[in-house]
Amino acid sequence: MMKPVFMTYTKKDLINLAVCMVLSVLVIPSFITTEYWYTSILIPWLCLALATIGQQIVMGYTGQLALGAAGFMAAGAFAMFNLILRVPDLGFVGSLVVSGLIAAAFGILFGLPSLKVRGIYLMVATLASQFFIIWMIDKFGWFKNYDSSGIITAQDIVILGKPFTTPLAMYFVCLAVTTVLTLLAMNMARGSTGRNWMAVRDMDIAAESMGVSLLRTKVQAFAISAFYCGVAGALFAFCYLKSLEPVAFDIKLSFKILFMCILGGLGTINGAFIGAAFILLFPVLLNAIGNNVFHGAIDATIISSIEQVIFGGLMIIFMIYEPLGMAKLWENIKQKWKTKFPTMNIKNLTSSIGKKS
Amino acid sequence: MALERKFKIGKPILEVKNISLSFGGVKAITDTSFDVLEHEVRAIIGPNGAGKSSMLNCINGIYKPQQGTVSFKGKEIPNITPNIMAQMGLSRTFQNLALFKRMSVLDNILVGRKLHTKTNFLEVAFQLPKVKKEEKENRDRSEEIISFLEIEDIKNTPVGKLPYGLQKKVELGRALATDSSVILLDEPMAGMNVEEKRDMCRFILKVNDELGTTMVLIEHDMGVVMDISDRVVVLDYGKVIGDGTPDEVRSNQKVIDAYLGVEH
Known part of the structure; x- marks a missing residue:
């Protein structure tokens, strides 16, 4: 166990953070010039990783099986749209925070069933949030500003009078927000808040006997989770989709985030980034293989079907052999590496890749 | 126990009055009353299924008894929940371990x-x-x-x-x-070997002695119970059949019958 040197971060964390920052702020912008990488990979990766952290808080840390992250993302995205439209004085960052808070309010509402139902039944109950929020946005024209086309263009991002419209600028916006929220999530997870969550996850009756209020802890986890999802949803709509349509936040996205959470590793923050990267990059990789190895001989629809099959298979394999996901796998590889080459000092470098923020 | 105690045994801190608890038709506890004095080591013993753990669960608020009241620190607690009891200064351990694994x-x-x-x-x-x-x-x-x-x-x-x-x-x-004033221990020594038991006894007595914490414990090992507790309450079929110092309980005919069986 290492002693934290700043806030809850150990020296190793700070080195990792520094490496990640150098990579993401200096190296990536100077080496990657194709827009495709920013608009289709890095920006959605950061947004979805942020939503996955939200899912981690409620599922990985607090042990509440919830499925409805995309619903909260939709709430965040449409709140953002309306705030910028109707309360322009808030500014981009202010609107982002308030849309997160609006999503958190929904999180509290739909987190209440967790007091009475658990496990798979809670999952069904939380599905209500998914359908309710999407329905509400569709039903009441006000949320879409009475736009008849169904797809609304997102407003341009303007922070302190400066426009952030290029892919690189949007990438930096996502990066900044994700970094700050990740660091805050780590503080919570490692502090007394995180201990309460995990106590409820591991043995709720004992937690209650220690004075941990189940009501407060569960609702708090749902609220914070929804806040993260809401902010992620706003970024997802404004930086990645650049448009707002409820269909983009359907149940499929919720499942995607759930898979990112499980594959990445339940109860880990860095697992959120690993899981999101894997699930986003995997189809890209398969497509590349399909195009370059088979030269288009395999139909794109077949490739996307194969993708589903492999995902399903991987989920099963992970559930059986490494329920703690890729983050744990990564830890194990590092451990093996360390015992194999004890003199090499690569641990800072290797662990940093996993904790990219 | 012969030594002078730093924390003298005082007034009742926990009082259980006329508790009855049943699960459907099964009566776990029937009209049971006893009290626990401040700073004492109080043992609850009894054969299997006597209602000892149910008793602790009633005190702690995990079970809601159909009848009877629990008073803690002189106050009758109307709607007991584990959380309220924890806040009032009553903590516990569990029979089947309830740690955050x-x-x-x-x-x-x-x-x-x-x-x-x-x-x-x-x-x-x-x-x-x-x-x-x-x-x-x-x-x-x-x-x-x-x-x-x-x-x-x-x-x-x-x-x-x-x-x-x-x-x-x-x-x-x-x-x-x-830092609770009362700790309920549900079979703290179950499944331990002699050495571990001796260790655990030492810790229980040390806590009681140095911090003055009132200990209520359920235990099966009679030797241990008689050694470390100030007073013992004996339950059988959900009823109190004996209550007093270890010596009194040991010579109580009903207790002997319950433990050794009696010819009918």
Whole structure:
């Protein structure tokens, strides 16, 4: 166990953070010039990783099986749209925070069933949030500003009078927000808040006997989770989709985030980034293989079907052999590496890749 | 026990009056009353299925008895929940271990400090100075308990990986971390070998002696019970059949009958 040197971060964390920052702020912008990488990979990766952290808080840390992250993302995205439209004085960052808070309010509402139902039944109950929020946005024209086309263009991002419209600028916006929220999530997870969550996850009756209020802890986890999802949803709509349509936040996205959470590793923050990267990059990789190895001989629809099959298979394999996901796998590889080459000092470098923020 | 005690046994701190509890048609406890005095070591004994654990669960608020009242620190508690009791200063351990398995020993004990943690999640997220101060106090207290229980070498191990005897110790530690005035111990020595039992007895007496914590324990090993407790209450079929000092209970005919069986 290492002693934290700043806030809850150990020296190793700070080195990792520094490496990640150098990579993401200096190296990536100077080496990657194709827009495709920013608009289709890095920006959605950061947004979805942020939503996955939200899912981690409620599922990985607090042990509440919830499925409805995309619903909260939709709430965040449409709140953002309306705030910028109707309360322009808030500014981009202010609107982002308030849309997160609006999503958190929904999180509290739909987190209440967790007091009475658990496990798979809670999952069904939380599905209500998914359908309710999407329905509400569709039903009441006000949320879409009475736009008849169904797809609304997102407003341009303007922070302190400066426009952030290029892919690189949007990438930096996502990066900044994700970094700050990740660091805050780590503080919570490692502090007394995180201990309460995990106590409820591991043995709720004992937690209650220690004075941990189940009501407060569960609702708090749902609220914070929804806040993260809401902010992620706003970024997802404004930086990645650049448009707002409820269909983009359907149940499929919720499942995607759930898979990112499980594959990445339940109860880990860095697992959120690993899981999101894997699930986003995997189809890209398969497509590349399909195009370059088979030269288009395999139909794109077949490739996307194969993708589903492999995902399903991987989920099963992970559930059986490494329920703690890729983050744990990564830890194990590092451990093996360390015992194999004890003199090499690569641990800072290797662990940093996993904790990219 | 012959030595002068630092904390003299005082007035009743916990009173159980006419408790009746049944599950459907099965009566677990029938009209049971007893009290626990401040700073004493009180044992609840009885054959299997006598309702001992149910009794603790009623006191702690996990079960809601159909009849009867529980008074703690002179106040009758109308709607008992584990949380209310914890806040009033009553902590417990569980028969079948209820530790937070994926958390380390230190973190488990730190959860016991919950009621001494006043900062909210936002303050924790931003790690304000008062969070650091409070966290340090809680960690120091937890480390104290860890060294008191002599488990320093395993403090960073996830408790799920520890052997049974050590887990029982950690659970005692977690209950101690609450700084409660009463601790309920549900079979703290079940499944332990002689040496571990002796250790556990030592800790229970040490806690009682040094901190003045009132201990209520359920135990099967008669030798242990008679050695460490000030007073014993004997339950059988959910009823009190004996109550008094170990010597009184030992010579009580009803108790002897219940334990050894009686010819009909």
